[in-house]
Amino acid sequence: MAKTYQVTIRNSGQTIDCAANQTILQAAVAAGIDYPYACATGNCATCISRLEDGKVSLLPYGDACLNKAQIASGLTLPCRARPRSDVTVNWLARSGG
Amino acid sequence: MAQVHSITSDEGINPSTLHAIKLKLVALAKRKELFPAADFAMPVAQGRNYPLLVEDGDGLGLYLNVALPDKEAAPHDHGIWCATAAVSGREKHEFYRRTDDGKEPGSASVMKVGEVLVQPGHGMVMADHDIHATTVVGDKPMVSLSLYGYALARFPSVAWYHPQFQSVRTTASRRPAA
Numbered sequence: 001m002a003k004t005y006q007v008t009i010r011n012s013g014q015t016i017d018c019a020a021n022q023t024i025l026q027a028a029v030a031a032g033i034d035y036p037y038a039c040a041t042g043n044c045a046t047c048i049s050r051l052e053d054g055k056v057s058l059l060p061y062g063d064a065c066l067n068k069a070q071i072a073s074g075l076t077l078p079c080r081a082r083p084r085s086d087v088t089v090n091w092l093a094r095s096g097g
Numbered sequence: 098m099a100q101v102h103s104i105t106s107d108e109g110i111n112p113s114t115l116h117a118i119k120l121k122l123v124a125l126a127k128r129k130e131l132f133p134a135a136d137f138a139m140p141v142a143q144g145r146n147y148p149l150l151v152e153d154g155d156g157l158g159l160y161l162n163v164a165l166p167d168k169e170a171a172p173h174d175h176g177i178w179c180a181t182a183a184v185s186g187r188e189k190h191e192f193y194r195r196t197d198d199g200k201e202p203g204s205a206s207v208m209k210v211g212e213v214l215v216q217p218g219h220g221m222v223m224a225d226h227d228i229h230a231t232t233v234v235g236d237k238p239m240v241s242l243s244l245y246g247y248a249l250a251r252f253p254s255v256a257w258y259h260p261q262f263q264s265v266r267t268t269a270s271r272r273p274a275a
Contacts, residue, residue, distance in 0.1 A: 029262050038266040039257045041171045042143075046268065060143035060168040068141065 054087030158248030176253030186239035
């Protein structure tokens, strides 16, 4: 059974469980959180979010959606990100960051 | 591009002309000498595309795509026809049909209705509003040619379907305002 981490969604103020083999977006949608997304497969960047705390690993995604500078500045794609520790994320869409 | 226009000029876009376009694209993709790997860098992440020929106005867009193993795209309808042919590598294309009535915003269900493996010597074609999902399979990068009825920069809204969420979400249209 996959290890489970705690994911805090800053925008909604909720903390949810997310399995290590689950993406943050999958866990958020399953928990009923209205996380902004479109492709959910790393092709559009609608879900791009600030990784405020913690570590993730990323499933394959497109170059145009997330570059090295963005990763270095703390951005991530929750549709591709699987937790490797407890994490806190804050989506950029709708809220303006 | 001229050959594609000659195919569509009389009959427009229909299953027959789309098939003819696919055959043209497959023949072009077989000419590997035209697409040397040195001219098209591997993705920094797992997928990128290079414009090859993009027409003005509402013209066609031809791209070379490079995607690494496991790169995927959820079922989506990009609103405009396209054809794809492999230069190297393999990519699975799964085709879907929407099965709900579309009356509940944000909700949708889709059913898989077919699948093709695009590999060298083969291609696939889809009509406006067909729904497909893609996954690069095997351990080699997928290098392919994709021809769209519009350039990517002028794409209509793309509808993304998520069977696991029973949802549909869209990205904004890039079409000029009417």
